[in-house]
Amino acid sequence: MDLSVEIGGKKLANPVGVASGTFGYGGEYEQLVDFSAIGALYTKAVTLGPRPGNDIPRIIETPSGLLNSIGLANVGVDRFISEKMPYCAGLPCAIVVNVAGAAADEYAAVLDKLEACDGIWGYEINVSCPNVKHGGMAFGTDPALVERLTAGLRGRTTKPLIVKLTPNVTDIRDVAKAAQEGGADAVSCINTLVGMVIDVAAKKPVLPLGTGGLSGPAIRPVGVAATYAVSRAVSIPVIGIGGITGAHDALQYLLAGASAIQIGTSNFVDPRTASDVLAGIREFCEQEKVTSIKDLHRFIP
Amino acid sequence: MKQFIARIVSHAPVSDCFFELTFDWGRSAGVPRPGQFCTLRVSPYTAPLLRRPFAFSSYDEKAGTASIAYKKRGPATELLAGKAPGDSIDIIGPLGNDFATLTPPDISRNYLVAGGTGFGPIRFLASAFSQTAQGCVLVLGCRTKSQLPRFTALPSARAIVCTDDGSEGIKGTPLTYLESLAPDPGGKAAVYCCGPLPLLRACHRWAETRGYPCFVAMEQTMACGVGACMGCAVKVNDAASGYARACTEGPVFDSRRMVWT
Numbered sequence: 244m245d246l247s248v249e250i251g252g253k254k255l256a257n258p259v260g261v262a263s264g265t266f267g268y269g270g271e272y273e274q275l276v277d278f279s280a281i282g283a284l285y286t287k288a289v290t291l292g293p294r295p296g297n298d299i300p301r302i303i304e305t306p307s308g309l310l311n312s313i314g315l316a317n318v319g320v321d322r323f324i325s326e327k328m329p330y331c332a333g334l335p336c337a338i339v340v341n342v343a344g345a346a347a348d349e350y351a352a353v354l355d356k357l358e359a360c361d362g363i364w365g366y367e368i369n370v371s372c373p374n375v376k377h378g379g380m381a382f383g384t385d386p387a388l389v390e391r392l393t394a395g396l397r398g399r400t401t402k403p404l405i406v407k408l409t410p411n412v413t414d415i416r417d418v419a420k421a422a423q424e425g426g427a428d429a430v431s432c433i434n435t436l437v438g439m440v441i442d443v444a445a446k447k448p449v450l451p452l453g454t455g456g457l458s459g460p461a462i463r464p465v466g467v468a469a470t471y472a473v474s475r476a477v478s479i480p481v482i483g484i485g486g487i488t489g490a491h492d493a494l495q496y497l498l499a500g501a502s503a504i505q506i507g508t509s510n511f512v513d514p515r516t517a518s519d520v521l522a523g524i525r526e527f528c529e530q531e532k533v534t535s536i537k538d539l540h541r542f543i544p
Numbered sequence: 545m546k547q548f549i550a551r552i553v554s555h556a557p558v559s560d561c562f563f564e565l566t567f568d569w570g571r572s573a574g575v576p577r578p579g580q581f582c583t584l585r586v587s588p589y590t591a592p593l594l595r596r597p598f599a600f601s602s603y604d605e606k607a608g609t610a611s612i613a614y615k616k617r618g619p620a621t622e623l624l625a626g627k628a629p630g631d632s633i634d635i636i637g638p639l640g641n642d643f644a645t646l647t648p649p650d651i652s653r654n655y656l657v658a659g660g661t662g663f664g665p666i667r668f669l670a671s672a673f674s675q676t677a678q679g680c681v682l683v684l685g686c687r688t689k690s691q692l693p694r695f696t697a698l699p700s701a702r703a704i705v706c707t708d709d710g711s712e713g714i715k716g717t718p719l720t721y722l723e724s725l726a727p728d729p730g731g732k733a734a735v736y737c738c739g740p741l742p743l744l745r746a747c748h749r750w751a752e753t754r755g756y757p758c759f760v761a762m763e764q765t766m767a768c769g770v771g772a773c774m775g776c777a778v779k780v781n782d783a784a785s786g787y788a789r790a791c792t793e794g795p796v797f798d799s800r801r802m803v804w805t
Binding site: 264265266267271272274275287293294295296299300301302303304306307308309311313316459460461488508510511512513514515 | 545546547585590591592593594595634636764765766767768769770771772773774775776777778779784785786787792
């Protein structure tokens, strides 16, 4: 059985990744996880300059979910390269740097700096953060902008380029197709859904910006449906994300058409989720005599 | 820091609204210190979803057990209250910094101030101080007598009890007591506080007028507990970003660092 995954001509040892924003830069979980069981670590989003993040409070739990408004808090690309990358580069898993920006030239500037850096497997382009005023989801909801941004970045790197899609659109397939047209090697499907929680006693939203991004098991059926639709609309690999808590959930995504998956919110609940998911996928494939991840796609036409 | 499954040793109410949970401590995880916390997964299902952080209320090296104190105030703590001795629970810890790492030298008197469930970590701190023979005044605030925790008396800590309704001890909050104190001629005192935000703020202001250093344990909603998610940010005045993570840069902060609003 071969559980490796090929994206943009490069291989990931296994299909299980840990999602951007839920695993920091890796070191935070050093004492709690076995990185050799992780196929890819998608870093916290990196922007050109440091970002303090949004006003507090930033998170609130919802029914089987988590609503967040972190606001891409990060140290900026220069400090990422000098302080975080040396540790990341020593990990046994692939390092996919999540790149964000307020404008197209910012994405390009971040990518150019990262290109000069060793140890990066590929990039995930964040055009789907719902918690920033500029860039983020403002890009990801417009297929033409996504195509242009992707094409611009495509010209700057030969490494795998993954575009992370927002579900906050009428038809996610249009954006996925635009990313493919722009030269993306894969799409991550999905980022968080826009949500709001209101403090009834205070008569105002809990999050200072009003809305946040909803993640966790509550959004899993949305992610699986999006993965099913997108994997039939594009020919590049789809990386399924949204509410995966165990192998059973991951297999829903893989059966729906995903070539790989990412664990997000569940890392907070149990940092060992990724290794448990990998073990469970392997066991299922053995039982069902499935020879590869691709082989799982034949069950649901 | 380690993740491990612990067996619950005892679980009992310590007042009419607070509980103390004692469990086998995975020694290889390290020794929990006063101010530090652990996160517990209270349900194997998806609601409540996130682990919940609880400060240590004691650690018994000989017995190899640690304790937390909590109040039932939502679905997660309701579920926790249903756990019985012998049950197992998923723990990650010890997490965060501790009071001792910030303690200045040459302090002769420590005011240990607790409001509500803050009595847990403050009692833990008091027991650590009693071992180093530093003078301690334990100031404990509660709404009413029936909420007062039945905690073991500490050898070297004098306990002052304050209740909002005057049903036990001083009528008022811990601040009522602190403000009644004559200025300390030596000036070598420090204040440690754990409890609701208004109490932390009031302690900080009182300590500032007296010129005492003050250390507060900040509470904030947490997701990861290990510094990865940036969710538990609190406002500080000495960081370029304006924020610090309660889980890793705290939960204990020098009160002069905090932006008090």
